[in-house]
Amino acid sequence: MNKKIRSWIQILILCLGVILQSFAPLTQVHATEYNDVITSVGVENRSGEALTQGLDIWQEFRLTADFVLPDNTVHEGDTTTLQLPSEITFSNSSDIELRDASNNLVATGRLDAASKTITLTYTKFVENNSGVRGKFFVYVRVDHDVVSEEKDIDVNITVGHRVLFAGKIRYNGPPGKYDSKIEKSSFQYKDDEKNVIRYNITVNRNMANYSDVTIKDAFSSPNMTFLPDTFRIYKVDWSWNNGDWKWTNAQDMTETFKNQLVVNANGDGFTLPLGDTNGFGYMIEYRAKANYDLVDGEEITNVANMSYNGSENEQSTSTRTYQIAGGVAEGYVFTIKIHKVDEAGQPLQGAVFEVIRDRNQAVVGRLTTDSDGNASVGKLLRDNYTIREVTAPLGYDKLTEDIKISPDEFGSDKSVERRIENKKTPPKTPTEKEITFKKVDPNGKEIPGAELKIYSGDTVNLEEAPVADWTTVADTSKVIKLAPGTYTLREFDAPEGYQFVGDITFTVNADGSITIKNKGADDTVLAAGPVLTITDKEDTSPKPITFSKVNLGGNEIAGAQIKIYKGDKAEGTAIESWTSTDQPKQLNLEPGIYTFHEEAAPTGYLKVTDITFQVKPNGTVEVTKVGEKDSKGEDNRVVAQNSTLTVTDKDDDVARKITFSKISLGGVEIAGAQIKIFKGDKAEGTAVESWTSEAGKSKELSLAPGTYTFHEEAAPTGYLKVTDITFQVNYDGTVKVTNVGTKDAKGEDNTVVTDGSTIKVTDKDDDSPRKITFSKVSLGGTEIAGAQIKIYKGDKAEGTAVESRTSEAGKSKELSLAPGTYTFHEEAAPTGYLKVTDITFQVKHDGTVEVTNVGEKDSKGEDNKVVTNGSTVTVTDKDDDSPKAI
Structure with a gap:
């Protein structure tokens, strides 16, 4: 609720009887107070009606009083005093005058705001006249500095020793604190000159932080002038107190801002840039003056606008009812009626009139008579008016003289009626001219779909039939025969994608040429001879465009990071950006060219390349460039239908570069591993890739994202084969092991490591024991007994023997030996045989055995006799035929 500073007081003298006296007045020595002359008091709403609703803070109402003066008793200078209750105060404390219908001054009234009293002081008039009686009222309000809560108030008026009950009112109490960026209020001040109104503009009572604040103030009512010399501005702190805004810490900033104040060209307002308001507010004060004499009860409207934070606006309107002391203030209750007839007294329809208020030349009404010939304009002040005929009914002469209305002509019903007659225009036979109408786009091409109608006269009367109507056709002008005269063309429907043009008033001249009389300020209309060309502007208002991001199945997919750029390239700053969800995205885009740019595709999908599209003025969308090939070498999949653009993300099954490294426990690439890669989590079906590892080399494969199985068909010699390993190629090109496989031949887990796009599989050494057969034979090849072996x-008979035995006749010996180098040591030969020297041999990973050192010469000076065959080592003990001592 706006704080309204009320300032006007109304005094109405009713039934003021005047009886002239024939005798001279008595001499008055001392003023006497007559307090019994007030016969009754009452309360009414602001319009003088019963007070039926509660009153808000600052809301004014009427306090009325009836008085009767005793004849031949009251003298000049005598007084009557009325005391208001403490809960009530005046809206304004201006002095008042009580006058009769002949403008004779009966009494003056002084309203004392401090004491809350009304003191009437009588003039000489009461001595010379009898039967003086009447009624007056003043505007008052609840004093919210006294009453701080909602309550009922008894309005008791004290007159001398009497207390008169005026009535009971309901005070609604102070309002709650409300948002207040800008508020406009107005009031009259008793010492100001005539026709002056004071205005206040309060800014940022919220004490918030607003940037780039600018105030624009202008009068909606005509002929009001802003008085720059009265401008004052204060920087203040605002606070909320008992339902009202209070200001403190005022700093006069007038000198700072007066050079920034820009007065409107016609003087009816101003523009004032205030900059930023960081936690403080402003109070702006100024006065304005009417360029004519305001009448009692006339309403003056003023609008203040605050722009801030770049593009935001807030507006406040003040409507001030001007008061003149002692005025009647009947207000906007008067009506002018027109009855239009022909020479036979029959009603005429279609006559257009303007009603002009003479005082300020404002057009207060534009009237068109109805089928009964009637028209009226209401809500007028009692004043002088001019009725002027603008357009006569078709076939009748227009009036050449204005019709005047004076204030005295308004009757008891507050209206005045004029019967206005038109004479029929003598029939003429005008020569019609061929007029060509062209409706074109900015390139000059005729456009279809405009629905046009032409009406006779300089305005459009929808109750009359048009003289011509048509809908434009592509590449075709319209030729219409029109008699010389004035016409108005109206567009009832614009072509799709184009803006409406305003009414065009034109005259067909006697020579067939066209003269444009009126058109829309922003419309392009040209007349050249008999051709009228109307150029339509494209409709640049934003259109709702829907973007749908779907997979190949047509389902909306989430996670696509999308940007929209203005123009045919993804350059500069994106005008819109979002991440797709399971719902389409709607944007409001002006007609033009745009680029759809997918910054990142959802996981598992291929990113589309940049797509160029056009939003058309009719709100549809069209793809103008489908974009470059995608990473698959295929075209983007994009469909435009009406106002929806559907972009399909394909599955991302492009192969990634994956590196396989087959290494030993020492980390060295090893050769000979026969490897197969199967699609899925089992080594089934046909392998998608197979190879044999090479020494010192890793293997690079191209695999699409998905799950695969690493299967080692055969391990390199000397290594254990790994069990099947399941791994996943991710969309980002990395690889992840999902199943390390079953235990290997040693009962251990596979050793497999991933690093980015590389998977390393380690083959462990195959050190499991092999079955090796040792045969100790004589030269005859017979297994002999007694050899201690x-x-x-290692390659020396050192340390602890891994195996030891004594050979048996006819039997070989099978041992389990892990691959490696060993030494065969014969501790003692069987009786009758020579002991062999130490023999070095190797157990190979394939289970075969190989002699690597046949040993030293034996005691005969001969080489040992040792033979290998597969996994068998045969050692021959020679006969000991050396001489013996006897």
Whole structure:
């Protein structure tokens, strides 16, 4: 609720009887107070009606009083005093005058705001006249500095020793604190000159932080002038107190801002840039003056606008009812009626009149008579008016003289009626001219779809039939025969994608040429001879465009990071950006060219390349460039239908570069592993890739995202084969092991490591024991008994033997030996045989055995006799035929 500073007081003298006296007045020595002359008091609403609703803070109402003066008793200078209750105060404390219908001054009234009293002081008039009685009222309000809560108030008026009950009112209490960026209020001040109104503009009572604040103030009512010399501005702190805004810490900033104040060209307002308001507010004060004499009860409207934060606006309107002391203030209750007839007294329809208020030349009404010949304009002040005929009914002469209305002509019903007659225009036979109408786009091409109608006269009367109507056709002008005269063309429907043009008033001249009389300020209309060309502007208002991001199945997909750029390239700053969800996205885009740019595709999908599209003025969308090939070398899939653009993301099944490294425990690439890669989580079906590892080289494969199985068909010699390993190629090109496989031949887990796009599989050494057969034979090849044999690990018979035995006749010996180098050591030969020297041999990973050192010469000076065959080592003990001592 706006704080309204009320300022006007109305005094109405009713039934003021005047009886002239024939005798001279008595001499008055001392003023006497007559307090019994007030016969009754009452309360009414602001319009003088019963007060039926509660009153808000600052809301004014009427306090009325009836008085009767005793004849031949009251003298000049005598007084009557009325005391208001403490809960009530005046809206304004201006002095008042009580006058009779002949403008004689009966009494003056002084309203004392401090004491809350009304003091009437009588003039000489009461001594010379009898039967003086009447009624007056003043505007008052609840004093919210006294009453701080909602309550009922008894309005008791004290007159001398009497207390008169005026009535009971309901005070609604102070309002709650409300948002207040800008508020406009107005009031009259008793010492101001005539026709002056004071205005206040309060800014940022919220004490918030607003940027780039600019105030624009202008009068809606005509002929009001802003008085720049009265301009004052204060920087203040606002606070809320008992339902009202209070200001403190005022700093006069007038000198700072007066050079920035820009007065409107016609003087009816101003523009004032205030800059930023960071936690403080402003109070702006100024006065304005009417360029004519305002009448009692006339309403003056003023609008203040605050722009801030770049593009935001807030507006406040003040409507001030001007008061003149002692005025009647009947207000906007008067009506002018027109009855239009022909020479036979029959009603005429279609006559257009303007009603002009003479005082300020404002057009207060534009009237068109109806089928009964009637028209009226209401809500007028009692004043002088001019009725002027603008357009006569078709076939009748227009009036050449204005019709005047004076204030005295308004009757008891507050209206005045004029019967206005038109004479029929003598028939003429005008020569019609061929007029060509062209409706074109900015390139000059005729456009279809405009629905046009032409009406006779300089305005459009929808109750009359048009003289011509048509809908434009592509590449075709319209030729119409029109008699010389004035016409108005109206567009009832614009072509699709184009803006409406305003009414065009034109005259067909006697020579067939056209003269444009009126058109829309922003419309392009040209007349050249008999041709009228109307150029339509494209409709640049934003259109709702829907973007649908779907997969190949047509379902909306989430996670696509999308940007829209103005123009045919993804350059500069995107005008819109979002991440797709399971719902389409709607944007409001002006007609023009745009680029759809997918910054990142959802996981598992291919990103589309940039797509160029056009939003058309009719709100449809069209793809102008489908974009470059995608990473698959295929075209983007994009469909435009009406106002929807559907972009399909394809599955991302492009192969990624994956590196396979087959290494030993020492981390060295090893050769000979026969490897197969199967699609899925089992080594089934046909392998998608197979190879044999090479020494010192890793293997690079191209695999689409998905799950695969690494299967080692055969391990390199000397290594254990790994069990099947399941892995996943991710969309980002990395690889992840999802199943390390079952235990290997040693009962251990596979050793597999991933690093980015590389998977390393380690083959462990195959050190499981092999079955090796040792045969100790004579030269005749027969297994002999008694040889004490030890097997040592390594190439020397050192340390602890890994195996030891004594050969048996007719039997070989099978041992389990892990691959590696060993030494065959014969501790003692069987009786009758020579002991062999130490023999070095190797157990190979394939289970075969190989002699690597046949040993030293034996005691005969001969080489040992040792033979290998597969996994068998045969050692021959020679006969000991050396001489013996006897």
